[in-house]
Amino acid sequence: MGALEGKVVLVTGGGNGIGRECALIAAQEGAKVVVNDLGGGLKGEDEGSAGPAEQVAQEIRAAGGEAVSNSDSVTSLKAVQGMVEQARDTFGGLHAVINPAGILRDVMFHKMSEDDWDRVIDVHMRGSFNVARATIELFREQNDGSYMFYTSTSGLFGNIGQANYGAAKMGIAGLSRIIAMEGARNNVRSNCIAPVAWTRMTQSVPIKDEAQAERRKVMAEKIRPDQPARFSVALASDQAKHVTGQIFGVSGENIILYSQPRPIETCTKPDDAGWTVDSILKEAVPQMAPKFYDLGRAPPSAQPKQAQPA
Numbered sequence: 418m419g420a421l422e423g424k425v426v427l428v429t430g431g432g433n434g435i436g437r438e439c440a441l442i443a444a445q446e447g448a449k450v451v452v453n454d455l456g457g458g459l460k461g462e463d464e465g466s467a468g469p470a471e472q473v474a475q476e477i478r479a480a481g482g483e484a485v486s487n488s489d490s491v492t493s494l495k496a497v498q499g500m501v502e503q504a505r506d507t508f509g510g511l512h513a514v515i516n517p518a519g520i521l522r523d524v525m526f527h528k529m530s531e532d533d534w535d536r537v538i539d540v541h542m543r544g545s546f547n548v549a550r551a552t553i554e555l556f557r558e559q560n561d562g563s564y565m566f567y568t569s570t571s572g573l574f575g576n577i578g579q580a581n582y583g584a585a586k587m588g589i590a591g592l593s594r595i596i597a598m599e600g601a602r603n604n605v606r607s608n609c610i611a612p613v614a615w616t617r618m619t620q621s622v623p624i625k626d627e628a629q630a631e632r633r634k635v636m637a638e639k640i641r642p643d644q645p646a647r648f649s650v651a652l653a654s655d656q657a658k659h660v661t662g663q664i665f666g667v668s669g670e671n672i673i674l675y676s677q678p679r680p681i682e683t684c685t686k687p688d689d690a691g692w693t694v695d696s697i698l699k700e701a702v703p704q705m706a707p708k709f710y711d712l713g714r715a716p717p718s719a720q721p722k723q724a725q726p727a
Contacts, residue, residue, distance in 0.1 A: 421654055426449070428440040432454030439517065450477060452486045485507050515653065525578055537585055538584070549596055566592065608663045684705065
């Protein structure tokens with residue numbers, strides 16, 4: 418029996434990359450799957466196609482699983498409500514949402530158009546709101562529901578040329594955390610994952626030299642979309658019911674638990690004295706400065722721990 422036996426799962430962005438692997442692996446683990454994908458280009462500039470989602474659904478059915486396809490956009494709340502109804506009408510319910518649907522519009526911020534900003538925020542941030550809002554009442558009523566949202570190291574650490582994407586992805590981390598807090602009493606869980614995988618998004622970054630081309634080749638072999646997909650499916654299972662409100666990462670065979678912002682330094686003055694502009698600059702800022710984060714993208718590396726046998 419698979420980890421998702423008896424579950425119905427909605428996977429957005431399920432026609433390509435990580436989403437496709439999420440749909441296939443969920444079905445392999447016994448889930449009935451609604452495969453959603455607009456079937457559009459990486460930048461979200463075209464109308465899309467029903468082909469990618471249906472192709473994945475057919476692949477699941479050909480392997481003996483149960484799946485239906487949907488090619489509507491997560492940017493429409495009404496469309497997502499239709500996905501929920503499709504799941505309930507076809508399979509009798511819905512228990513989990515895995516939401517990797519996304520686009521990219523990379524450009525330096527000083528050159529970014531309103532449309533570049535709006536389209537990325539619409540798909541990622543608004544899309545995450547829509548899939549949650551369309552399902553949250555059902556999940557609360559049945560005292561059972563799981564979300565896997567997709568954040569990114571572009572939001573957690575920052576990445577040049579991705580202000581729109583990074584802002585949306587950091588917002589998703591906040592959304593997931595609060596859904597987890599509010600949903601705890603009704604067994605509604607929410608986590609998010611910052612994946613590193615060889616997909617059409619990572620392939621879109623221009624190659625500058627032979628060394629980078631060689632690194633790309635290694636990435637394609639070592640950092641595959643099925644790795645974060647497998648983790649996403651695992652957290653949708655009942656065996657992970659105690660896991661909620663967390664930010665994870667998966668890069669190759671490394672499973673990462675990320676910290677979440679907490680105070681690291683506090684400077685205090687007695688109430689009768691208080692801070693002045695001058696004392697802030699001469700005392701508070703110098704006291705905090707040794708703990709400032711620099712502009713480097715990667716955090717200090719931690720030695721990976723080997724998983725212990727159960």
